Amino acid sequence: MSLTVPPAVPPVSSAVRPPAADLRSALRLPGVRWHRPLVVLAILMVVLAVVSVIGLALDGREVTGLDVWAKPLKFSISTAIYAITLAWLVGQLTRFRRIAWIAGTITMIALTIELVIIAGFAAAGETSHFNVSTPLHTTAWSVMAFSIVVVWGLTLLIAVLLFRNPLGDPARTLAIRAGVIIAFVGMGLAFLMTGPTADQLNDFRGIAGAHTVGTGDGGPGLPILGWSTVAGDLRIPHFVGMHSLQVLPIVAILLELLATRIPRLAGPRARVRLVAIATAAYAAAVALILWQALVGQSIVEPSGPIPIAAGLVALAALTLTAVTVIRARTPQRDATFRP
Known part of the structure; x- marks a missing residue:
């Protein structure tokens, strides 16, 4: 009578391990050292957003054709999202944590200064951006501009640190x-708005810089957002580009969650390729929206080659996504994959 020894089950490589456990570890509060000053900033921005909503309901004043509290509402929501995301990203770092913590703290201070100025001028019923009509307005605008340059530079620093750290x-x-x-x-696209327009140089009235291309600031716009519906608006590519910091990680997290139910996504190869497709599509979208703004087209009325290019980008992204999922390997066949 002979005994047959069953073959040993090979250990599951960490490269193909289902990502659910790593995801829970990365997102749970005890598992990440959230950057507390940025978390505090996010909470303060939520409070400012609530105050702004109340202001919209009770205060009927307008600035450049938009409700006076619309700008604090937009900026508070955007800043809250940015701050909480950055607090999470800093918590992902295992190297250069002190440098990242200092960068995050300075970012929190700079953004707080900007939002205090925006909210203060809104309460006074005046515009904050591009306003150089008096020494006080010029000083406030200069401080805001400096604060954003600081945040922009620190974003680059944190990007470098993220490239120098393993992220799972x-x-x-x-x-x-x-x-x-x-x-x-x-974020850098904001600098396209800071130069005075030809009309402003010909007839200076204390404003140097503009959001719109093809007409002056103000006029018809999307509710709350205020983005022009009759001309190009540089705020749109600035906004869309800046929030890739949230969109692309959310795509990766959703893929990790789907991987618990779809075996083809459990291996890393397919998910890396899908994220790469999403990245290319997002970058192309930012470029197209910037192109649309620079030629003076409204976001709601694209024309000429722009909608054609957008359709081609969408078609390519959907096709590549379908091909990637169909050809995806099971985790066992993907065991040797290294990005």
Whole structure:
């Protein structure tokens, strides 16, 4: 009578381990050292958003054709999202943590200064951006501009630190690094708004810089957002680009959650490729929206080659996504993958 020894079960490589456990570890509060000053800033921005909503309901004043409390509402929501995301990203770092903590703290201070000025001028019923009509307005605008340059530079620093740190799951790593780079570019697009227009130089009235291309600031716009519906608006590519910092990591997290139910996504190869497709599509979208703004087209009325290019980008992204999922390997066949 002979005994047959069953073959040993090979250990599951960490590269193909289902990502659910790593995801829970990365997101749970005890598992990440959240950057507390940035978390505090996010909470303060939620409070400011509530105050702004109350202001919209009770205060009927307008600035440049928009409710006076619309700008504090937009900026508080955007800043809250940015701050909590950055607090999470800093918590992902295992190297250069002190440098990242200092950078995060300075970012918190700079953004707080900007939002105090925005809210203060809103309460006074005056515009804060591009306003150089008096020494006080010029000083406030200069402080805001300096604060944003500081935040922009520190975003680049944190991007470098993210590239110097292991971030666990390869798809999440790509999403975080690509997200912060596109966000850095998106934030930089704000500089396109700071120069005086030809009309402002010909008839200076204390405003130097503009959001819109093809007409003056103000006029018809999307509710709350205020983005022009009759001309190009540089705020849109700035906003979309900046928030890649949230969108791309969310894509990676959703893929990790789907991987618990779809075996083809459990291996890292397919998820890395899907994140790469999402990154390329997002970057192309930012470029197209910037192109649309620069040629003076409203976001709601694209024309000429822009909608054609957008359709081609969407078609390519959907096709590549379908091909990637169909050809995805099971975790066992993907065991040797290294990004």
